[in-house]
Amino acid sequence: MKVEAYVLIFVGAFFAVVCGIYWFLSYETSGTLMLLGTCFLGFVPGGYYYWWSRRMKPRPEDDPQAKREDGEGVVGAFPGSSVWPFVLGVSAASVGLSLVFGFWTAIVGFVVAASAVMGVIRESRRGGLI
Amino acid sequence: MISRLKDRVAPAVTRRRLLAGVGALALAGVLSGCNVTFGATKGVTTQAHEEFRLWYGMAIAGIAVAVFVWLLIFWSIFRYRRRDDHIPKQTQEHVPLEITYTVIPILMVIVIFVFTVIVENFVDSNPTPSGAVVNVTAYQWGWIFQYAHANGVTVRTAEKAGPTLLPRSYFAKRYPTLTLPVGETSRIYLRSADVVHGFYVHSFNFDRYAQPGVTNVFSFTPTTTGWFPAQCTQYCGLYHSEMLFNVHIVTDAQYTTWLKNAELHPQSLTGATSQPTRPGPQ
Amino acid sequence: MTIAVERTLPIPAEEHGPTGLLKWITSTDHKVIGKSYTITAFVFFCLAGLMAMLMRTQLASPDNNIVSLHLYNELFTMHGSLMLYLFAGPFAFGGLANYIVPLQIGAPDMAFPRLNALSYWLYAFGGLIMISGFLTTGGAADFGWVSYAPLSSATNTPGAGPDMWIVALVLTGFSAIFTGVNICATVFYLRAPGLTMFRLPIFTWNMLVTGILILIAFPVLTAALVMLWCDRHIGSHIFSVAGGGVPVLWQNLFWFFGHPEVYILALPYFGMVTDILAVFSRKPVFGYRGMVFATMSIAALSTSVWAHHMFTTGTVLLPFFSLMSYLIAVPTGIKFFNWIGTLWRGSIVFETPMLFAVGFLIVFLFGGVTGIILASPPLDFATHDTYFVVAHFHEVLFGSAVFGGFAGLYYWYPKMTGRMLRNDLGKASFWFMFVGFWLTFVPQYWLGLAGMPRRIAEYSPLSGWTLLNRISTSGAYLLFIAVFLMLVNFLLSFLKPVPAGDNPWDAHTLEWATSSPPPHHNFYWIPPVRSERPLWDHNHPEHTTIHSHMPANSVRAATSTVHSGPGVHPDHGSRSDFRGEDGDE
Ligand code: HEM
Ligand SMILES: [Cu+2]
Ligand SMILES: [Cu+2]
Numbered sequence: 001m002k003v004e005a006y007v008l009i010f011v012g013a014f015f016a017v018v019c020g021i022y023w024f025l026s027y028e029t030s031g032t033l034m035l036l037g038t039c040f041l042g043f044v045p046g047g048y049y050y051w052w053s054r055r056m057k058p059r060p061e062d063d064p065q066a067k068r069e070d071g072e073g074v075v076g077a078f079p080g081s082s083v084w085p086f087v088l089g090v091s092a093a094s095v096g097l098s099l100v101f102g103f104w105t106a107i108v109g110f111v112v113a114a115s116a117v118m119g120v121i122r123e124s125r126r127g128g129l130i
Numbered sequence: 131m132i133s134r135l136k137d138r139v140a141p142a143v144t145r146r147r148l149l150a151g152v153g154a155l156a157l158a159g160v161l162s163g164c165n166v167t168f169g170a171t172k173g174v175t176t177q178a179h180e181e182f183r184l185w186y187g188m189a190i191a192g193i194a195v196a197v198f199v200w201l202l203i204f205w206s207i208f209r210y211r212r213r214d215d216h217i218p219k220q221t222q223e224h225v226p227l228e229i230t231y232t233v234i235p236i237l238m239v240i241v242i243f244v245f246t247v248i249v250e251n252f253v254d255s256n257p258t259p260s261g262a263v264v265n266v267t268a269y270q271w272g273w274i275f276q277y278a279h280a281n282g283v284t285v286r287t288a289e290k291a292g293p294t295l296l297p298r299s300y301f302a303k304r305y306p307t308l309t310l311p312v313g314e315t316s317r318i319y320l321r322s323a324d325v326v327h328g329f330y331v332h333s334f335n336f337d338r339y340a341q342p343g344v345t346n347v348f349s350f351t352p353t354t355t356g357w358f359p360a361q362c363t364q365y366c367g368l369y370h371s372e373m374l375f376n377v378h379i380v381t382d383a384q385y386t387t388w389l390k391n392a393e394l395h396p397q398s399l400t401g402a403t404s405q406p407t408r409p410g411p412q
Numbered sequence: 413m414t415i416a417v418e419r420t421l422p423i424p425a426e427e428h429g430p431t432g433l434l435k436w437i438t439s440t441d442h443k444v445i446g447k448s449y450t451i452t453a454f455v456f457f458c459l460a461g462l463m464a465m466l467m468r469t470q471l472a473s474p475d476n477n478i479v480s481l482h483l484y485n486e487l488f489t490m491h492g493s494l495m496l497y498l499f500a501g502p503f504a505f506g507g508l509a510n511y512i513v514p515l516q517i518g519a520p521d522m523a524f525p526r527l528n529a530l531s532y533w534l535y536a537f538g539g540l541i542m543i544s545g546f547l548t549t550g551g552a553a554d555f556g557w558v559s560y561a562p563l564s565s566a567t568n569t570p571g572a573g574p575d576m577w578i579v580a581l582v583l584t585g586f587s588a589i590f591t592g593v594n595i596c597a598t599v600f601y602l603r604a605p606g607l608t609m610f611r612l613p614i615f616t617w618n619m620l621v622t623g624i625l626i627l628i629a630f631p632v633l634t635a636a637l638v639m640l641w642c643d644r645h646i647g648s649h650i651f652s653v654a655g656g657g658v659p660v661l662w663q664n665l666f667w668f669f670g671h672p673e674v675y676i677l678a679l680p681y682f683g684m685v686t687d688i689l690a691v692f693s694r695k696p697v698f699g700y701r702g703m704v705f706a707t708m709s710i711a712a713l714s715t716s717v718w719a720h721h722m723f724t725t726g727t728v729l730l731p732f733f734s735l736m737s738y739l740i741a742v743p744t745g746i747k748f749f750n751w752i753g754t755l756w757r758g759s760i761v762f763e764t765p766m767l768f769a770v771g772f773l774i775v776f777l778f779g780g781v782t783g784i785i786l787a788s789p790p791l792d793f794a795t796h797d798t799y800f801v802v803a804h805f806h807e808v809l810f811g812s813a814v815f816g817g818f819a820g821l822y823y824w825y826p827k828m829t830g831r832m833l834r835n836d837l838g839k840a841s842f843w844f845m846f847v848g849f850w851l852t853f854v855p856q857y858w859l860g861l862a863g864m865p866r867r868i869a870e871y872s873p874l875s876g877w878t879l880l881n882r883i884s885t886s887g888a889y890l891l892f893i894a895v896f897l898m899l900v901n902f903l904l905s906f907l908k909p910v911p912a913g914d915n916p917w918d919a920h921t922l923e924w925a926t927s928s929p930p931p932h933h934n935f936y937w938i939p940p941v942r943s944e945r946p947l948w949d950h951n952h953p954e955h956t957t958i959h960s961h962m963p964a965n966s967v968r969a970a971t972s973t974v975h976s977g978p979g980v981h982p983d984h985g986s987r988s989d990f991r992g993e994d995g996d997e
Contacts, residue, residue, distance in 0.1 A: 041628060
C-alpha cells in the first residue's frame with residue numbers, strides 16, 4: 001500500500017511546488033487555484049492511503065515473495081449482470097437533454113433515475129442478478 | 131577506463147567520427163549559404179528575422195535529433211531481426227547509460243530555452259514608435275485600421291450588403307490594407323469587437339490574438355517594401371476564411387504622401403485596394 | 413514459437429446471465445464492456461475519418477465548393493471532437509484498458525463493475541447526442557473542438573447543436589471520470605499476490621497514471637462546460653465582457669483540461685507500445701523504472717503547461733510555460749531511448765502489432781520534435797493556428813491513437829476474440845497507413861510554414877498552396893484504404909476464424925496466461941509472480957531476470973477463488989482491506 005500512497009503524494013508535492021512558483025511569477029488566480037486543487041487531489045487520497053498503509057496487515061500483492069496460496073480466499077463480491085447501469089445511463093441522457101430541449105425531459109429522466117437507484121439498491125440487497 | 135575505450139575504438143572509427151562532424155558543420159554552412167529555410171520565411175521585419183534565426187537553429191537541431199534517433203531505430207530493427215529461435219540476453223537496464231540520456235536532453239533544453247527567451251524578449255519589446263501607431267480592431271468579419279496620430283484616418287474592410295450576401299469568391303470583396311513605413315518602428319494596438327480573432331501576417335512571422343476585453347500591443351520594424359498578404363488565423367465563425375487583409379510596406383516619403391492624401395480624402399480609403407492577395411515582396 | 417499454456421482446469425460451459433442483445437446491455441463483465449467500448453470507439457473513429465475525407469476533398473482545390481462554409485465548420489468541429497473525446501480516449505481507457513488491465517494484474521474484474529457499465533452507457537449516449545447535433549435545424553456545433561468563448565456564446569453560435577455538444581461532453585466527461593476511478597481502484601486493490609507496484613506491466617502503470625490524470629483534468633472541463641451552459645442560457649456572463657466576465661478564463665480552464673487530455677490520449681498508447689516492443693523483441697522492457705518515472709513526470713509536467721496553447725493571447729507567462737513544455741521532452745526522450753534499448757540486441761519479429769508499434773516510434777518522434785518547436789513562444793508566434801500546428805498534432809495524435817492503438821488492437825485482438833487477424837492483410841494495411849500518413853501530414857508542415865491558416869474552408873488560387881493540398885488529400889485517400897483493409901480483416905476473422913490459442917505471441921504478462929477469450933472472472937490459474945514478466949518466467953525459466961533462489965515455476969497451487977452473483981459475503985481474512993462494491997449489505 002505504500003507505493004500507491006507515494007504515487008499520490010508525489011502528485012500533491014509536485015503541484016504544491018508548481019503552484020507556489022506559478023503564483024509568485026504570475027499572480028494569476030485561475031491557474032493557481034486549479035494547481036492548488038490538483039495539489040489537494042494528490043495529498044488527500046495519498047495521505048489517506050499512507051495513513052491506512054501503516055495500520056493494515058501487509059497484503060500479498062505488496063509482498064515480492066508472496067506465494068499464490070497467500071492470495072487465497074475471496075477477493076471480493078462482483079455483481080452479476082444488471083440492467084440498472086443502462087437505465088441510469090438513459091436517465092442521465094434524458095436529464096442532460098433537458099438542458100437543450102427544455103425541462104420536460106428532466107422530469108422523465110429523474111423518474112427513471114429514481115427507479116434505477118431503487119433497482120440497484122434492491123438488487124444489492126437481494127444480492128445480484130436481474 | 132579511457133585507455134580501454136581508446137583500445138576498443140579503432141583509429142578508423144575515430145577518423146570517421148571526425149569526418150562526420152566536419153561534414154555536419156559543412157552541411158550547416160552550405161545550407162545557410164544557399165538559402166535553405168526548411169520551408170519557413172525569413173520575414174520582412176527585424177522581429178521576423180530574429181524569429182527566423184531561432185527557427186533555423188531549432189530546425190537544424192530538431193532534424194539532427196530526429197535523424198539520430200531514427201537511425202538508431204532503423205539500425206536496431208534491421209540489425210536485430212529474428213534469424214533463429216535463440217533467446218537474446220535479457221538485458222534490463224544500464225544505469226550509466228540511462229543517466230546519460232537523461233542529462234543530455236536536460237542540457238539541450240536549457241540551451242534552447244536561453245535562446246528562446248532572448249528572441250522572445252526582443253520580439254515582445256515595444257520600442258518607442260518612430261513610424262505609424264495604428265489601432266487595429268478585428269470584427270466578424272473584417273478589419274479596421276485606425277491611424278492614431280493622423281486625424282482619424284481609418285481604413286476598413288468594404289462592407290457589401292451584409293454577410294449573408296457575401297459571394298464565395300475572393301475578388302468580389304475588397305480587402306483593406308495596412309500601410310506602414312519601411313525602416314521605422316510602428317506600433318499596433320490590437321482589439322476585438324466581438325470574438326477572438328488572430329492578427330497574422332505571414333511575412334512578419336507573427337500572430338497575436340485580438341480578444342474582447344484585452345488590448346495587445348506590439349511593434350514591427352519592416353525592412354523591405356512590398357505587398358504582403360495577411361489573414362485572420364483564429365477561427366471566428368462562418369466567414370473566418372474570408373477575413374483577409376494586405377500589408378503594404380512603403381518608403382518613408384510614400385508613407386507621408388499616402389497619409390496626407392488619406393486625411394484629405396477619407397472616403398477613398400474604404401476597401402482601398404483590390405490588390406490580389408498574394409503578390410509577395412516587390 | 414507459439415507456446416500454449418496448459419490449463420489446470422478444463423473450461424466449464426459458461427452459462428452466465430443473459431445472452432444476445434440483453435447480454436450487451438446488462439453485462440457488468442469488464443470484458444463485455446471493454447468490447448462494447450472498443451467497437452463503439454471504432455465506429456466513431458470511422459465516422460470522424462469520413463468527415464476528414466470530406467474536408468480533405470473540399471481542400472483539394474482552391475475555392476472549392478463541395479461543402480458549404482457552414483458545413484465545413486461543423487465538420488472540423490465534429491471531426492476533432494469525435495476523434496478526441498469519443499475515439500482516442502475511450503478507445504484506450506474504456507476499450508483496451510478496460511479489457512486488459514484486470515487481466516494483466518490477475519484480477520477477476522474491474523473494482524466497480526456496475527460503475528463500469530454506467531461509464532459505458534454515459535459514453536454511448538453522450539456520443540449519440542453529440543453526433544445527433546447534425547440532425548438539428550442549425551446543424552452540429554461549429555466552434556471548433558476547443559469552443560473558445562465568446563464564439564461559443566448564445567448570440568454567436570445559437571441553436572441546439574452546440575448545446576448538445578456541451579451536454580454530450582458533460583456525459584462523456586463523467587464517464588471518463590468513473591473509468592478513471594475504476595482503473596485506479598482496480599490497480600490499487602485487485603492485484604495478484606506477489607504483483608507489487610514495481611512489477612506491474614508498463615501498460616498497466618500507464619493506465620494508472622492516465623487514470624489519475626483523468627481525475628485531475630476532466631472535472632475542470634465539466635465545470636467549465638457548466639459555466640458555458642449558464643452563460644448561454646441563464647445569462648451569467650462568466651465569459652462575456654459585456655457582463656463583466658473574462659473570455660480568456662475559458663481558455664485557461666479549457667487548456668488546463670486540454671493539455672493533460674492530450675496525454676490522457678497518449679500515455680495509454682505509450683504503454684501498449686512498450687509492452688509490444690518487449691514481446692516482439694523477446695526481451696524485458698529496458699529501463700523499467702525509468703519508464704515508470706518518465707510516465708509520472710510526463711503526467712505531472714503536462715498539467716503545468718496548459719498555457720502553451722495561449723502564447724499568442726498576450727496574457728500568459730511565456731517563459732514559465734515554455735520551460736515546462738520543453739521539460740516534457742526529457743522524460744519523453746527517456747522513453748524513446750528505453751524503447752530503443754528494448755529493441756537493441758533483441759530478436760525482433762515483425763508481426764503486424766510490432767509493425768504498427770515501430771510505425772508509432774517513427775511517426776511520434778517527428779511529432780515530438782515539432783512540438784518542441786511550437787513550445788518556443790517566438791516560433792509559436794510564427795506558426796500558431798497555421799497548418800503547421802495541424803500537422804504537428806496529427807502526427808502525435810494519429811501516431812499514438814492510430815498507430816499505437818492499432819498495434820494494441822492487433823496485439824490483443826486474439827485475446828479478446830480468440831481469433832487471429834490475417835497477418836498479410838494487416839501488413840498491407842500498415843503500409844498503406846504509413847505511406848498515406850506521411851503524404852497527408854508532411855505537406856501540411858510546409859503549408860503552415862507558407863502561411864495557410866487552419867480551419868479555413870477555402871483558399872485563393874493565388875496563394876500557391878494548391879499542390880501541397882492536393883498531395884495531402886491524396887495521402888488521406890490512402891489512409892481511407894488502410895482503414896478499409898483493416899475492416900476487411902475484422903470481417904474475415906469472423907467469416908473464417910483462425911483460432912488464436914492462449915498465447916500466440918509468446919508474451920510476458922498475465923493476460924496471456926488465461927484462455928482466449930478468458931472465462932468469466934478471468935483466471936483458473938495464475939503463474940507465480942516474481943518479476944514484471946510472470947508468464948515469461950514461467951515459460952522460459954532459464955531466461956528470467958529473477959535474482960532470487962525461488963524457482964520461477966514453483967508448485968502450481970490453486971489460485972484465489974472468486975465468487976460472483978447472489979449473496980456473496982466477502983471474507984476479509986486474506987485481503988485485509990478490500991471490500992467488494994456491495995460487500996457490506
Ligand atoms: C484519418 C486521417 C485524418 C485526416 C485525413 C484528418 C484530417 C483533418 C482535417 C482536414 C482537419 C481540419 C483542419 C482544419 O481545417 O483546420 C482536421 C482537424 C483535426 N483533427 Fe484530424 N484527421 C485525421 C485523423 C485524426 C485523428 C486520428 C485525430 C485524433 C486522434 C484527429 C484530430 C483532429 C483534431 C483535434 C482536429 C482539430 C479540430 C479543430 O480544429 O477544432 N484527426 N483533421
Ligand atoms: Cu477572424
Ligand atoms: Cu498542449
